[in-house]
Amino acid sequence: MGDRMTDIATPQQLRDPNYMPGLHKAVPLGIQHVLAMFVSNVTPAIIIAGAAGFGFGSDAGAQGFPDMTYLIQMSMLFAGIATLFQTIGLGPVGARLPIVQGTSFAFIPIMIPLVAGQGVEALPALFGGVLVGGLFHTVLAMFIGRIRFALPPLVTGLVVTMIGLALVKVGIQYAAGGVPAIDQPEYGSLLNWSAALVVIFVTLGLKFFTRGMLSVSAVFLGIIAGYLYALVVGMVSIDGILTSWDRAAVFQAPVPFKYGLEFSFAAIVGFCLMAFVSAVETVGDVSGITKGGAGREATDKEIEGATYADGLGSAVAGVFGGFPNTSFSQNVGLIAMTGVMSRHVVTIGALFLILCGFVPKVGAVIRTVPIEVLGGGVIVMFGMVVAAGVSMLSDVNWNRRNMVIFAISLSIGLGLQLDPKAVQYLPDTLRILMTSGLLPAAALAIGLNLLLPDDLSEGSSDPISGGLAGHKTSPAAAE
Structure with a gap:
């Protein structure tokens, strides 16, 4: 798709964030951005609902169905709104670059202990933390250039690796059939694992043996393949899908303070501390976009604007029952691949997300995806988080x-x-x-x-257990 664009637009136009391709090209490019991040964006809502006890395995007819559907709905809606903050901007808010925002994985290890087994009663404190953490994140924008020294690759790489390690257990549990329980004898069965493995192998096949949109949306298409497999083997039924579709409304506006707000010290501290990590991640993504798409360094104004948008998007999401947002790294690579730097293309993708967020039927269908199928995608996604952390550590x-x-x-x-x-x-x-x-x-x-x-290491020659001598493996320092 990027090659076809270069046949029409000049290189200067392709590197210009303000360039607008024709709609016949801009719309598919925008949807491509959505497909690249869609599964990752809604997965945190599904995980938190499951951890709280009203997700998979709960009574869908009573409490689980509407609440989980609503959380999925808000994940889509506020990812789109936060993306508009970045692409269109609002005063100092927004980088005015093609940055795609989505629900952050980084906060999941913080959120799970806050809601574990407590049902919807835990959500007010959770969203209070999201709101305050988002406001704190917004304030960080004014100081982001001054605090980066405290978060070198040694720290950020460790934190990202820890995020992935905290989540891989969730992926394995989902692939085996959900969080293990006494009354779940089929947990870990071959049937459960077969659905997850279909997703993993299809995702790998598409990622490495195809190009363009097929490769970019590999996880999304892998989930669809696993879903179809689950239909064939009877893990999900057409009747169940139709029932979920019928029960969901055609349109629903977000409800402010739907679950109320409580201000828990643990939640506030957790979200504020993780805001540092999210802010540094966004700085890296902005730099990656300007280098990969425009061949230049990001300006201070762009970095500050992107951080403002991160925080404001998260704070607004918390008011309506959404989770913290951050820039999505997979879309950074997509810009480099297509060669199209247009922020208007990403704006079209954001509008598509917002449209889905107003339609609960979309969330209702997502909810029917068997947990084993989702587990296959989650194993790939969270494994990539660990790999990203290890990649950062290679610069230490x-x-x-x-x-x-x-x-x-x-x-x-x-x-x-x-x-x-x-x-x-x-x-x-x-x-x-x-x-x-x-x-x-x-x-x-x-x-x-x-x-x-x-100078702690200077002149020290004491052997390290296991024969490791701590040799320098990269010219990049970690100071």
Whole structure:
């Protein structure tokens, strides 16, 4: 598609964010952006609903159906609205670049302990945290250039890796049939795994053996293939799909404070701390877009505007029952692939998302996707999060100082994740923050990186257990 565009538009036009291709090309390009991020965007809502106890496996006729459908609906609607903040802008808000916003994976490890098994009663505190965290994120825009020094690749790579490691368990559980329960004898059955494996293999096949839109939307198409397989083997029925479709309204506007708002200290601290990570991720995405699409560095104004849009989009979403938004990295690569830098193309994709967000029937159909099918896609997506973290860590100068910081932060963070009962006697607020694993790991990495002297590794030749000598593997430093 990018090659066909270059036959018509000049290179200068393709690099111009204000360039508008003809609608016959702009619309497919915009939908392509939506397909690249669609599954990733709605997955957090499904995971949080399941963790709270009104998602998969709940009584769809009573509480689970409307609430889960609404959360999916808001994920689409406010991803579109936050994207418009970026592409069209509002005063200082927005980079005026082709940045696609979507529901952030980074906050999932924070949200799961806040809602675990508590049903919709946990949502007011959750959305209170989203609102305050979004406002805090907005304030960060004024200082984003000054705080980047505290988040080098050593810290950001560790945090992103921890996010992925915290979520891979969810992918395996979904692929095996959902969160294991005593009354779930089919958990881990060959039938359940077969649906997940169909998604994984179709996704891999499309990603590596096709080009263009097929490759970009590989996860989305893999989910569809798994869905069709589930229909054939009887894991989902046409009647069930039609029932969900019939029960959902044709149109529903978002409801402000639908679940109310509560301001929990644990939620506020968790969301505010993760806002730092999300802000730095957005800086990287903005830089990637301007380099890949326009061959230049991002300006300070663009970086600040993008961070403002991140925060405002998240805060507004929290008012209506949506989750934190951030820039989506997969769409950065899509811009480099198509060669089209037009922000108006992404605006068209945002309008499509907003349209879907006003139609509950879309969320109702998504809800009928078997959890095993979703598990296959989730395994791929969360595995890629871990891979992205490892890629960031490749830029670290692995001297003794940085290895110690990484080792201690990872050990404590991952250990608390694996055994939450280790801190069961802490006060509730502190326990929730600690058992996320992510926050203690990030806090340790940031603190140790700022406090430990750079000369800690100079002149040191003590052997490291296992024969690792801490040799420098990359010219990039981690200071």
